[in-house]
Amino acid sequence: MENLKYVGTRNKNITATASQAILKGICDDGGLFIPEKMPKLDKTLEQLSELDYKGLAYEILKLFLTDYTEEELKYCINGAYDEKFDTPEIAPVVKKADVSILELFHGKTIAFKDMALSILPYLMKTAAKKNGIDKKIVILTATSGDTGKAALEGFANVEGIKIIVFFPEDGVSPVQKLQMVTQEGSNTCVAGINGNFDDAQTAVKTIFTDKELEKELNDNGFMFSSANSINIGRLLPQVVYYFQAYIKMAKMGEIKLGDKINVVVPTGNFGNILAGYFAKQLGLPVKTFICASNINNVLYDFFKTGKYDKNRKFNVTMSPSMDILISSNLERLICMSSSQEKTKELMESLSKDGKYTLDLTNGIIKGEYATEEETAEAIKDIYKKTGYVMDTHTAVAYASYEKYKKERNDNTPTVIVSTASPYKFTKDVLKSIDKKYADMEFFPLMKELEKISGVKIPEPIKGLENKPILHKNVIEKNEIKEFIKKQLIK
Numbered sequence: 001m002e003n004l005k006y007v008g009t010r011n012k013n014i015t016a017t018a019s020q021a022i023l024k025g026i027c028d029d030g031g032l033f034i035p036e037k038m039p040k041l042d043k044t045l046e047q048l049s050e051l052d053y054k055g056l057a058y059e060i061l062k063l064f065l066t067d068y069t070e071e072e073l074k075y076c077i078n079g080a081y082d083e084k085f086d087t088p089e090i091a092p093v094v095k096k097a098d099v100s101i102l103e104l105f106h107g108k109t110i111a112f113k114d115m116a117l118s119i120l121p122y123l124m125k126t127a128a129k130k131n132g133i134d135k136k137i138v139i140l141t142a143t144s145g146d147t148g149k150a151a152l153e154g155f156a157n158v159e160g161i162k163i164i165v166f167f168p169e170d171g172v173s174p175v176q177k178l179q180m181v182t183q184e185g186s187n188t189c190v191a192g193i194n195g196n197f198d199d200a201q202t203a204v205k206t207i208f209t210d211k212e213l214e215k216e217l218n219d220n221g222f223m224f225s226s227a228n229s230i231n232i233g234r235l236l237p238q239v240v241y242y243f244q245a246y247i248k249m250a251k252m253g254e255i256k257l258g259d260k261i262n263v264v265v266p267t268g269n270f271g272n273i274l275a276g277y278f279a280k281q282l283g284l285p286v287k288t289f290i291c292a293s294n295i296n297n298v299l300y301d302f303f304k305t306g307k308y309d310k311n312r313k314f315n316v317t318m319s320p321s322m323d324i325l326i327s328s329n330l331e332r333l334i335c336m337s338s339s340q341e342k343t344k345e346l347m348e349s350l351s352k353d354g355k356y357t358l359d360l361t362n363g364i365i366k367g368e369y370a371t372e373e374e375t376a377e378a379i380k381d382i383y384k385k386t387g388y389v390m391d392t393h394t395a396v397a398y399a400s401y402e403k404y405k406k407e408r409n410d411n412t413p414t415v416i417v418s419t420a421s422p423y424k425f426t427k428d429v430l431k432s433i434d435k436k437y438a439d440m441e442f443f444p445l446m447k448e449l450e451k452i453s454g455v456k457i458p459e460p461i462k463g464l465e466n467k468p469i470l471h472k473n474v475i476e477k478n479e480i481k482e483f484i485k486k487q488l489i490k
């Protein structure tokens, strides 16, 4: 097969193979890697529906990761999608009320980040081997709550790799925080920062383009990479489950193969939905993507008006993994919809003035958003109607979908991408169902959730309350660079 080249979003002369792009994580000029051209499926939907998740993953990933051999890719896929997931389906689809729900929370950290972060360490190790890397790889990760734990879980005790995670000290759920600060593994490091996710992500992105630091680390035998969705290796494995959702909907009789569907994605950094957009480019029949935001609704405004403006209040919501005002992966969509020159100009404007204008209002991605009340109402409503308990992020998507459907009178069969288990946001979920849970302690609440939902407390968070806290660092956002140096250069 022809080798697919990756190019920078701000300069098309920055090029890399797939494995090099995964190793680097981000371009030297701060741009992101995208495929130079979109590959096309070489199998029919009928053929794909014969495959299990691993088989599907191979058929999709081989189109993008063309410098990996078949043997290497299958090794990565088999290592990732195994008994770490609590169902052999890996990503099941359930039908509740008027929608299909794609459950992406059956992995080790009970959020959708596991879908990509189970395989990224394998892809990265393989990439290091292929490219003769003899340095220790340092994975720098900014997290709005879920990436951190999923990356720690994936990279813990992987030889030749060290992982450092920064999370907003006051911006994650109690389970998210406990999951991270109790992480074992001698190569793991976790720090809370006094700031929000955007602060953490911007600081980490700046470090990736700091030439002086790069040299200093290089001299000490280290190189940086990223486990955030700025890394193309995070995005590509996420393309797979959009096909899985479609095929399952066909098997359940919701659609016939070839019919178009709508897809609703609770969105923060725009990685998940962009993977869906890639799936559509490959040939998945999608009519509309609904990009669902919480009240940090920059993306809603952007898709409605063509104006992106992050100069606004940052809200801490009950869907914290979507509390983001700078959606990094939008840069990739912008480049795919315009050019490197235009993207560079807009990104400079974003970093200088916090805003830019580009009209994508007529594309296949539409924006919607849900307020906190609408989100709570959605959780309660679905529970009352069906007994199904969904998490706060999924509820943002569901509430957004209901608004969209009403406004546009669109009855296309729809799948909602469910990004986390309700157990990760137990308190807000139960409070939405009944105010009486508001004052209950956290761990009894889990038992309560088990009782009302009929879904067992997931294995990975059982006993979390008794685990020793191993990471106690809390730093200021302007101390990140020094902190990293201290961790690495003794």
Ligand SMILES: *Cc1c(COP(=O)(O)O)cnc(C)c1O
Residues within 6 Å of the ligand: 111, 112, 113, 145, 146, 147, 229, 266, 267, 268, 269, 270, 271, 272, 273, 321, 322, 393, 419, 420
């Ligand atoms: C990360 C995350 C999101 C947002 O996904 P993006 O790819 O950043 O848009 C939504 N929900 C949950 C639970 C998440 O962890």
